[in-house]
Amino acid sequence: MSTAIEIRDVNKQFVLRHTRSMKEAFVWLMKGRKGDLSERFHALSDVSLTIQEGETVALLGFNGSGKSTLLKHISGVMRPDTGSVHTRGRVAGLIEVGAGFHPDLSGRDNVYLNGAILGMERAEIEERFDSIVEFSEIGQFIDTEVKFYSSGMYLRLAFSVAVHTDPEVFLIDEILAVGDEPFQKKCLAKIAELAAEGKTLVVVSHDLDMVARICDRGVLLDHGKILMDGPVDEVVERLRAS
Numbered sequence: 001m002s003t004a005i006e007i008r009d010v011n012k013q014f015v016l017r018h019t020r021s022m023k024e025a026f027v028w029l030m031k032g033r034k035g036d037l038s039e040r041f042h043a044l045s046d047v048s049l050t051i052q053e054g055e056t057v058a059l060l061g062f063n064g065s066g067k068s069t070l071l072k073h074i075s076g077v078m079r080p081d082t083g084s085v086h087t088r089g090r091v092a093g094l095i096e097v098g099a100g101f102h103p104d105l106s107g108r109d110n111v112y113l114n115g116a117i118l119g120m121e122r123a124e125i126e127e128r129f130d131s132i133v134e135f136s137e138i139g140q141f142i143d144t145e146v147k148f149y150s151s152g153m154y155l156r157l158a159f160s161v162a163v164h165t166d167p168e169v170f171l172i173d174e175i176l177a178v179g180d181e182p183f184q185k186k187c188l189a190k191i192a193e194l195a196a197e198g199k200t201l202v203v204v205s206h207d208l209d210m211v212a213r214i215c216d217r218g219v220l221l222d223h224g225k226i227l228m229d230g231p232v233d234e235v236v237e238r239l240r241a242s
């Protein structure tokens with residue numbers, strides 16, 4: 001089995017910009033701009049994680065623990081300040097609803113745009129177009145500009161494009177929550193199918209029962225650090241106990 005995702009010593013800081021009073025800014029200027037008006041915040045601290053091909057991994061933790069930030073590093077939309085992230089094979093991420101979609105274009109044009117962003121050739125998209133639309137159940141709305149879509153409709157199309165790219169690594173953040181129940185079930189069945197085919201999955205969700213069903217391994221994050229890494233049931237139990 002080979003490595004699908006290799007994360008080594010990743011650190012990521014964000015700058016927290018506070019609103020300052022005129023007085024504070026004046027004092028800061030008078031002191032010769034010493035010190036920093038902004039504060040730095042460690043979103044990820046020395047995170048190392050190796051995920052093998054075919055593993056199904058849940059990133060778990062309380063709000064703000066760094067799960068989405070870590071997933072964005074794996075997808076490549078964020079880069080670490082220090083450390084490295086390597087992935088192998090085609091990566092498709094469902095991280096933010098509507099990301100990679102252009103609001104003024106129709107669903108049809110966005111399938112081509114999003115498919116290209118996810119690394120598909122035009123001929124591949126053409127070949128899979130009908131199947132993408134069928135899975136999404138968008139129907140006649142495929143020729144409507146996506147700015148008129150509901151968040152559930154966005155999700156349907158984005159999920160459908162992503163699974164049709166035939167990714168080796170599939171990343172999913174919370175967003176399934178915006179789909180209605182029948183579509184969520186359909187997505188979960190599709191995700192289980194991908195896992196059974198040996199694809200690598202990394203999932204972020206607060207739905208602990210759902211992740212325990214679809215993932216084997218759990219990684220618990222706390223204040224940007226990995227606190228526990230092991231069988232998903234044990235990690236879920238630890239999270240529930242904390």
Ligand SMILES: Nc1ncnc2c1ncn2[C@@H]1O[C@H](COP(=O)(O)OP(=O)(O)OP(=O)(O)O)[C@@H](O)[C@H]1O
Nearest residue numbers: 014015016043061062063064065066067068069070
């Ligand atoms: N672009 C950004 N700029 C500044 N701070 C950010 C940015 N992105 C995330 N953060 C901060 O980093 C921390 C970790 O955020 P992240 O979204 O990774 O947490 P999470 O574990 O996914 O949380 P949740 O369960 O609420 O989705 C949070 O405190 C968040 O405010």
